Amino acid sequence: MLPRKEYPRPQFVRKGWMNLNGEWQFEIDHGGSGRSRGMVEKEKYDSKIIVPFCPESKLSGVGYTDFMRAVWYKRTFTLPKDAKGKRVFVNFGAVDYLAEVWVNGVSVGTHRGGYVGFRLEITHALKEGENTIVVCADDDLRSGHQPYGKQSPRYESFGCSYTRTTGIWQTVWLEWANETFLENVRLTPDAANASLLIEAEISGNTEGVTLWAQAAFDGEYECEIETSANGNNAQMLMLIENVHLWNVGEGNLYDLTLSLRKDGKEIDRLDSYFGLRSISFDGMKCLINGKPVFQRLILDQGFYPDGIYTASCDEELKNDILRSMAMGFNGARLHQKVFEPRFLYWADKLGYICWGEMASWGADPKDGWILPAFLDEWIQIIKRDYSVPSIVGWCPWNETWGESGNGQHAETMRMTYRITKALDRTRPCIDTSGGIHVETDIYDTHDYEQNPEIYKERYAPDAPVIYDQFKGRQHYKEGLPVFVSEYGGIGWNPDGKGWGYGTGPKTEEEFIARYKGLTDALLDNPNHMGFCYTQLTDVEQEINGLYYYDRRPKFDPEIIHAITSRKAAIEE
Numbered sequence: 001m002l003p004r005k006e007y008p009r010p011q012f013v014r015k016g017w018m019n020l021n022g023e024w025q026f027e028i029d030h031g032g033s034g035r036s037r038g039m040v041e042k043e044k045y046d047s048k049i050i051v052p053f054c055p056e057s058k059l060s061g062v063g064y065t066d067f068m069r070a071v072w073y074k075r076t077f078t079l080p081k082d083a084k085g086k087r088v089f090v091n092f093g094a095v096d097y098l099a100e101v102w103v104n105g106v107s108v109g110t111h112r113g114g115y116v117g118f119r120l121e122i123t124h125a126l127k128e129g130e131n132t133i134v135v136c137a138d139d140d141l142r143s144g145h146q147p148y149g150k151q152s153p154r155y156e157s158f159g160c161s162y163t164r165t166t167g168i169w170q171t172v173w174l175e176w177a178n179e180t181f182l183e184n185v186r187l188t189p190d191a192a193n194a195s196l197l198i199e200a201e202i203s204g205n206t207e208g209v210t211l212w213a214q215a216a217f218d219g220e221y222e223c224e225i226e227t228s229a230n231g232n233n234a235q236m237l238m239l240i241e242n243v244h245l246w247n248v249g250e251g252n253l254y255d256l257t258l259s260l261r262k263d264g265k266e267i268d269r270l271d272s273y274f275g276l277r278s279i280s281f282d283g284m285k286c287l288i289n290g291k292p293v294f295q296r297l298i299l300d301q302g303f304y305p306d307g308i309y310t311a312s313c314d315e316e317l318k319n320d321i322l323r324s325m326a327m328g329f330n331g332a333r334l335h336q337k338v339f340e341p342r343f344l345y346w347a348d349k350l351g352y353i354c355w356g357e358m359a360s361w362g363a364d365p366k367d368g369w370i371l372p373a374f375l376d377e378w379i380q381i382i383k384r385d386y387s388v389p390s391i392v393g394w395c396p397w398n399e400t401w402g403e404s405g406n407g408q409h410a411e412t413m414r415m416t417y418r419i420t421k422a423l424d425r426t427r428p429c430i431d432t433s434g435g436i437h438v439e440t441d442i443y444d445t446h447d448y449e450q451n452p453e454i455y456k457e458r459y460a461p462d463a464p465v466i467y468d469q470f471k472g473r474q475h476y477k478e479g480l481p482v483f484v485s486e487y488g489g490i491g492w493n494p495d496g497k498g499w500g501y502g503t504g505p506k507t508e509e510e511f512i513a514r515y516k517g518l519t520d521a522l523l524d525n526p527n528h529m530g531f532c533y534t535q536l537t538d539v540e541q542e543i544n545g546l547y548y549y550d551r552r553p554k555f556d557p558e559i560i561h562a563i564t565s566r567k568a569a570i571e572e
Contacts (some may be wrong), residue, residue, distance in 0.1 A: 452517020
């Protein structure tokens with residue numbers, strides 16, 4: 001049975017494709033010397049692996065959890081007849097960290113970055129009949145030159161660092177298109193004016209080419225528009241007659257068909273979707289479609305006991321969102337990991353708000369060597385997910401502790417924030433979650449105080465807007481919305497193993513009372529736009545989840561839901 005057989009990029013669907021998941025040849029290259037030893041030409045590798053699962057995972061069939069300097073993959077494929085005469089590309093959802101790809105012994109390209117996909121054209125390297133593809137992934141996590149998020153830099157998992165992911169961890173697929181095709185599409189909704197701005201990048205000769213777009217809602221035709229290509233770009237403004245707003249808990253999505261045409265013939269086609277919604281602020285309130293929404297977020301690490309970074313099936317991506325919603329949350333911080341497009345698709349469908357993050361741990365903002373790699377991947381992430389309606393904010397860094405004014409740390413925060421805003425003016429950006437803010441749209445903090453009485457006093461309505469976490473180095477800027485973006489982290493495991501923040505409660509009743517006291521303090525503060533509870537599930541030794549690692553609920557979801565979902569002061 002083909003694992004993860006669904007199309008991996010739901011907002012950019014092309015009909016001509018071939019899934020390359022499944023069994024590949026596999027070999028670990030501990031010395032990183034595979035190129036010199038002829039791994040590209042080697043006929044048979046030492047073992048096998050199930051792609052797209054990383055070799056550390058059970059689902060891969062390998063289950064090797066020590067460090068791997070590099071790993072090699074190999075398989076054959078034969079293109080179907082409808083790919084003949086087309087431009088052919090190989091796509092990787094994600095490969096950690098530095099990838100090189102060969103087809104029939106010809107290097108077709110490289111990619112740096114473990115969290116975002118890439119595409120390489122392989123047309124020139126193909127031959128009739130059976131073709132061979134080889135992939136090498138170098139992943140020197142301890143080098144100090146690559147971000148790694150929550151992957152453990154030690155042999156063992158510890159604290160809030162978990163089992164590593166090496167090599168391929170998202171779907172691999174082939175795709176084919178005509179000489180001229182849609183390279184990328186950027187969708188910007190304008191709910192107030194009931195319109196959608198469509199910006200397309202086109203590859204190939206665009207002389208005489210037009211871009212045609214048609215929207216539908218729930219199967220009913222909505223509108224269509226056509227415009228001529230302007231060089232290798234095309235831009236159009238689509239006006240929506242019947243408005244169905246995308247909102248929290250209401251994943252109203254329009255189907256969108258995009259087609260390149262020349263001389264009356266369709267030369268390329270993409271099936272996509274969009275949500276019509278806006279994000280804005282009114283003082284301390286976050287507004288979605290002009291109405292205040294308290295962001296009741298859960299911290300989601302995106303780890304799975306059998307697949308590590310990769311869910312066993314598409315349904316499990318959806319189920320984690322449903323589990324969160326069952327506890328009363330309306331969204332998530334997608335924490336220290338770039339989640340795959342299929343997860344974001346389900347968030348879009350279910351009306352589940354998300355904060356997009358980079359896996360910044362492992363990257364020192366004061367290190368000039370790592371910055372180009374970090375910023376290059378961050379730009380790719382924003383470009384990939386710009387059109388996703390469920391993403392309501394960006395957060396490139398987490399818990400950086402440098403200075404607030406001058407110095408390399410401050411310059412990095414300022415640069416990253418400004419690059420983010422240059423790429424996307426429609427969403428807020430937090431420069432560094434829980435760290436020292438330099439330039440930010442929202443003032444956020446992490447507060448794992450476990451005593452509800454202290455919390456109630458600290459976040460009382462008549463208390464200062466937020467306490468000074470970094471005395472002398474950072475001060476709250478008057479008027480910025482406030483967000484306690486990590487709190488709780490209450491450990492619960494009846495067998496006593498693992499760790500949580502503070503001293504764990506001794507009974508379920510004590511847990512629920514503590515959860516309610518901490519959460520009530522934040523809900524009752526009229527200056528707070530949201531919170532984020534740590535966390536959705538346990539992950540290995542960290543037992544802060546509302547669910548166990550195997551996704552069993554620790555407590556009655558209805559009890560937690562009632563506490564989480566009651567009306568916040570800012571929503572009055």
